[in-house]
Amino acid sequence: MDEKIKNKITETVQDLLRRVGFEGEVRLNESLAVVDPDNSTNNSRASLMVASVESENDLSMLIGKNGQNLSAFEHIARLLVSRNVSITASQSPISFIVDINDYRKSRTNYLVDVARNVAKRVIQTQRAEALLPMNAYERRLVHTELATFKDLQTESIGQEPRRRIVVKPSLPL
Structure with missing residues (x-):
């Protein structure tokens, strides 16, 4: 990703943060331990730009229940960056996530x-078990993690916002 785009991501997230009434420092770094939410054809882990917001203030309102407000904030930031940066046909779409006070990191570990x-x-x-409802990013993370278990299958069921993963034993061959 070119430096101009990286600067635009940082500036946009910082400006949006200020506009919604919060203060914090935004740093952009590359993470290899995050599942790329835009990569719908491959279950592998990919490198992804992370706009990390760090603040001494309580940003729990910006994170919201199960990160719902954070997802909305991130969506708006992506739209603003995409609108303000022209991409040629040879470039891939701009993809990044926003993490606030390491919320996504701790949620991923959880x-x-x-x-x-x-x-x-x-x-x-040898009995199937359903997980609690999750957003698409979190479901993808779980599917990717459990793909390493050869004795298991995972399946997403239900409709948003109650969509969840069912983990079940693989059928014997």
Whole structure:
């Protein structure tokens, strides 16, 4: 990603943060441990730009329940960056996520732990188990994590916003 686009992402997130009444420092870094939400054809982990917002202030209102407000903030930031940066046909679309006070990082760790624990239970009991509803990004993260378990299958069921993952034992061949 070129420097001009990186600067635009940082400026846009900083400006949007200020406009919604919050203060914080925005830093852009590349992460290899995040599932790319725009990569719908490949279940592998990919590098992705992360606009990290750090603040001494309480930003829980900006994060919202299960990160819903953060997802909306991120969506608006992506729209603003896309509108203000021209992309040639040879360039890939601008993709980045916004993380506030390491919320996404801790949520990712939590979801991976939950997924692994459910996977162990399903393997042990040979009974399917449904996880709580999650957004598309979180479901993709869980599907990717559990793809390493050869004795399991995962499936998303239901309609948004109640869409969830069912973890079940693989059918014997």
